[in-house]
Amino acid sequence: MKTKILFTLLCLLSTAASFAQRGGGNISGKITSADGNPVGGISVELVESGINAVSNHEGIFQFRNIKAGNYNLLISLRNHEEIRQTVTVENNKTAAVNMQISLQVGELQGIIVTGNKNSFKADRTSQSLRIATPLLEVPQNIQVVTNKVLASQSITSMSDGVIKNVSGATRLEHWSDVYTRVNARGGRLAAFRNGVNVTSDWGPLTEDVSFVDHIEFVKGPAGFMMSNGEPAGIYNVVTKKPTGIQKGEAAITYGSFDLLRASLDLDGKLDKTGKLLYRLNLMGQTKNSFRDYEFNDRFSIAPVISYQLDEKTLLTAEYTYQHVTMSDLGSAYVFSTDGYAVYPRNFSMSNPGIEPNKVGEHSAFVNLQHQLDDNWKLTAQIAHFNSKQRSSDIWPNSVQPDGKVIRDLYSFDGHIKNTYGQAFVNGDVNTGKVHHRILAGVDVGSKEALYDWGQMFQIDSANGGEFDAHAPNYGKPANGFPVFDRTTPLDQRAVSRVNQSYTGLYFQDELGFWDNRIRLTVAGRYTFVKDQDATTIESKKFTPRAGLSVSIDRSTSVYALYDQSFIPQTGRLRSGNPPKPITGNNIEFGVKKNWFDGKLSTTAAVYRIIKNNELSADPTSTPAEPYSLQLGQSHAEGLELDVMGEIVNGLSVVANYAYTDAYVSKVSESYGSVIAKGTRIAGFAKHNVNTWLTYTVQGGALKGAGVSAGFSYQIERSSWSWTTEPSRMALPNYFRLDGGLFWERKKIRLTANVFNILDEYLYTGADYGSYYYWQAEPPRDIRFSIAYKF
Template sequence: MKKLLNLSFMILISVFANAQTGSIKGLINAKNGGFLSYANISISNTNHKTLSNASGEYNIDGIKPGEYTVVVKFIGYKTAKKQITVSANTTTKVPTFILTENQETLEEVVLDGHKKNSYAAKKPSESLRLKTPLIKIPQNIQIVNKELISDQATFTMMDGITRNVSGAQMIEHWGSFARINMRGFRIAPMRNGMNLTTSWGPLAEDMSIVERVEFVKGPAAYMLASGEPGGFFNVVTKKPSNHRVAEVNVSAGSFNTFRGAVDYGNTLLDGKLQYRVNFMKSTQGSHRDFEKTDRTSFAPALKYLFTENTSLSAEYIYQKVKMPYGGAYVFGPASAGFASLDRDFTALEEDFEETDMKEKNLYANFTHKFNKNWEIQAQYSRLDYEQEGMSPWAVWGSVQENGDITRYVSSADAIIEIDATQLFVNGSFNTGNISHKILAGVDYNSKDSWHDWSQSAVIDQTPFNIYNPVYGNAVFPDFDRSKSVKDRSGLVKYETLTKGYYLQDEIGFFKDRLRLSLAGRYTDANITRDATEEKAALFTPRVGLSFDILSDFTVYGLYDQAFKPQTGASKTNEVFDPEIATDIEGGLKKTWFNGKLNTSVTLFQITKDNILVTDPEDANFSVQIGQVQSKGLEFDLQGQITPELNMVLNYANTNVEVTKDSDPTLVGTKVAGHSKHITNGWLNYHFNAASKLKGFGLSLGYQYLVDRSSWAWATDGQDPILPDYFRLDGGVSWKNDKIGVRLNVNNILNKYLYSGAGYGDYLYWQTEPGTNARLTVSYKF
């Protein structure tokens, strides 16, 4: 009986307490029209919080009577607040919140049916570490966002991304990874700020997992200093967020191309747990026979918010590709010149063994904000890559004038393991009227790779004639794979270990109108190939100056360095210094139409010193007197000209040549891996809501390269070996809030396009397809 009385008493207290509470309800709208789903609503100094529903409505119950502040947050919009009074046993209707766009972050946002249709970006991603807007950073940084990627129907990193950045050039290779040059040098591939550079990788990212691609030109000591001085590109993958994402894309195209992708994300636990999953499956043929590529990607991601200031994120990326490795290469006698074969010709066989490539990438990030001025981030990335297959080539000296060649294949097996860790701090403070933005960090990067190219065999019993090909007579070997690649004899092993320590102070004068960046990085690099070891430890300074001529118009200058360890034999057994590349550049940056359009002009000069050249007194040894210099001009335009018209336009003039050598005849010769002139353009026009063609859009773009080279410039070092390159592409589209349809047509002029180089007494090249098309249908649910 006593227990029953106690229970009744507790129930009465509960009912009474509940009767002394109130509730609120309201609506969240956007200023530019429409409601905002899944906005974060909270009541200050309480634990009450919720999300708006699919119609932008919300309600919160169980609030004690009193005066409160209701706070509404939504990514891409400015935070809004309203004062309310809650009464007992009453539902208070909060005046409708009308959120305005936050121009600083809006380019990142895709809301349900409200896509920000602009190619312009204002800030770098978090993975670039910098907190300064792009226009005020003293360096040429260009960003390709997902709107542009979608409009161009880009499938992978090798699929024309470079057309959106001045001077960026894809160099043909085995067909599995993006080898990109800028300013005449290979640039490092990064993913979420982690350096994944290897000799043959990483696997090209599928665009279904990509949010944006950032191109940083020239050395950038705040990210890395060891490597070539052309810069790097940073692939930023799609992240979880506090708004719902739900989209399906289905594509079909020429050469039996079929592709499907799903992107879904949402929140749990009152928004504390955010998740996102991307899945893609595709199969794609080629204009050449026997060349099919199957690709799969799966990328789940989680983010947990412990508090508003502390979060932990984790991503897993799985990519699998199956394709004939290097199957695009064809060979011909030098006397016949390039393009002496039909564009659709192949040197492959139907039973050529396809290569399997699998990549697993784990990425984790911990972020804690101490206050509004200081935060710390710790990141870790692990990449595991496995490859098994074969690659084709022509036997040296076998390419005859009559078209006879002897083909051979070699094993193309590899294992790559990369561990990368970063810890960095961002902070800001003032000393009097002078502001300081601090970036300090530590990097650790370990790469180990094992490659088996040692097994090879001739597959032609009699010569294969490229002018009169007969298929089906090749005999393929059965390579010995009884042991792991790591345990095989004849393998090649690479080991790279770099440790870096970095400190930067961006000092602001005259209310931050003038900014001076003083920075330095100390890097310890150790590179080993089999028994050969290359070591170097070096401090590299960085000095940048940026000045606001107007609030949206800046001028800047930059001094930065990169280095690369090297080995070689000197006659006196001296240890060679590392190659050191010094970049001096300056430019102008201007935004237009309230930040909707970005433009920049840059002049640069990169000088590489300490290059090893042949000892003039003994050809068996080297001396360290070589020098290469890269000079050029770059112009970039990206963004919105009118609400209907988006545009990309760029141009680069680049000249890379030998400026010092032990052989005077080599001074002035061009260095392969660049084009003297590159210009690209892309226009995308969407008819406005008042037009009878509402929802429709048109696109047109071009790529034009003049005086170009890939792996070799020319036999005389002066005249380019490759002809000029011009490609015209276009598209037509239609969309509403839920459905999008886009048809892209590439190589409209049906030109014979290719890239290649000379190889002794013969040529090799890879052709692009003639006119081809892709149709993509997207649905948001």
């Protein structure tokens, strides 16, 4: 049945593509820099129609099927003079234009806006990833989820389906949108925002998409770019910045489960010269749930100011505040001794009388970019995060075969304070016939975190006062509700503390030979970390990196990579000893190709990652005592395929497949009896397939209308937690079908999306030995939105 539905959708899309109406004329242009080189990644707007095109690596851009008439082309680079050119379009003819930018190639890094609002594909990463190399030439699998993809899928936050756009990614511990944990390649992807590592045990607060421009996924070690990060990789959330174009957009979304959401995006100039620019994003949202008594309300404020100090220096300051009010953290968890999904999807073991949880996160960035000369650029950045949560977590004390449960309610207050500093230079120079792309820099940072989960209150009682899952009563529980001690400062009652500082120094030289057709990357990183709690522990290590990328032709490259990792960890071991740092290495081989004049990109990669001393949750721990285990060694091996871009005019695709095999290869002397050799790593699917197709009618009465459809399919899923191999009950395979309709014309866009079209009972979970637990996903979920541009 599922195969027939997918086949029908593909046939409909193919038919729509073949009957797309054509007419009018075309515009074909080329963009060059002041030194005569072609410039890719530049967005050109056809002012009268409001549509955009992006130049490819040869500087070529095109507009097709344009109605005959006179038009204005506009290039608006951030904080630089606008470039305009008129063009006349005639029926059945192609108008040729040339547009030159006043800057040289070396001055464009960080000015070109990555991706494009009308493209599923990006050719470069953001300036915050620090590399100046086009994605086609980087010896590593890096995927960029553009804002066009986010909009087409009606994604509202980092925990709202972003991962289906990247091969092999899965999501764990989704505490009602509090934070996002993404796994890939057998491990956790470190969470970055604008180039700084904001990962914590329970954080960062998941980013709302209202202030997100795009998201970059770097597979494998990213130390050569970021000075730290997990061996499995990172995801880097890049926030919206001023563009210098006076514009705005207001949007309203209404959906299932009482979703009501409004957002406003304002972008423009604060002075006539265009030196002082601003960007302001506001969002407010209320949302209930398909589960009884569950809700999640949030708002965010994100102003950004940039000032062009002189022709070569740009200063940008941004601030973001996110606030969440929601039901208790454990409200999504359901427990039973009989197996998974034995109760209805809307079933809850929580209680509406529990005090709502509140989380507030402040973050601030100050970024300075200075073009030293035509070939060298300096970037410096400081950032600070301050997040507080006042929350609780419900968890069972016991689960009986007859459905009787005694529930404990734990406090779960937290306070995170992180401060970061960065400085790096990018160079583009030649020595004889060898071309050098140089990256060198320093990272410093400190992370402080306090958590109090030490207060526990049993809200149910034995011998008649239990919560009965077969006949639930959501009134006041037998023992009532606790009043946790919050008069004592968190610093005094915290049961978990993190106090870590680090310094990283790194250098990379990408040497280009034979007109840059062959690129050899040589890099190294020195990391020094100090952990201070009851005692002070210092860790340091030098880790090398080597990569080779070869251009077979202008659109095809093959690569090989070797990289090492060194990641100090924070966690709580039963021995009382501090956890050892993660060490390991990554070997990767791949091939990248751009198709259809650069509109479509494909990446195929195979890899092997070895990690020593990785931490994982202790399956015998509880919320009151959340201990970790330190593994001996783990292996992750696999294959990844990623496809992004436009197949034919109007038909775009995001498709990926990943085969992942991750397992414990050596057991720890301390925990070999708990986690045996050969045990599968928690939290991934052996086979993971995702597809999203979007077709937009290009002409005629239906111009701007379109249809989207896609699916996610996971086979042989491992659970969230460690279990005896083989598990008593394996998680079933996962299949989800989504789709939507949209219409966009000039300033208005209407969108209707349906998630889980087949209304499947979808969930993730784990076998905890004495009982099972799971979290269900929503049933069929419909969203309508209208956006107005001005």
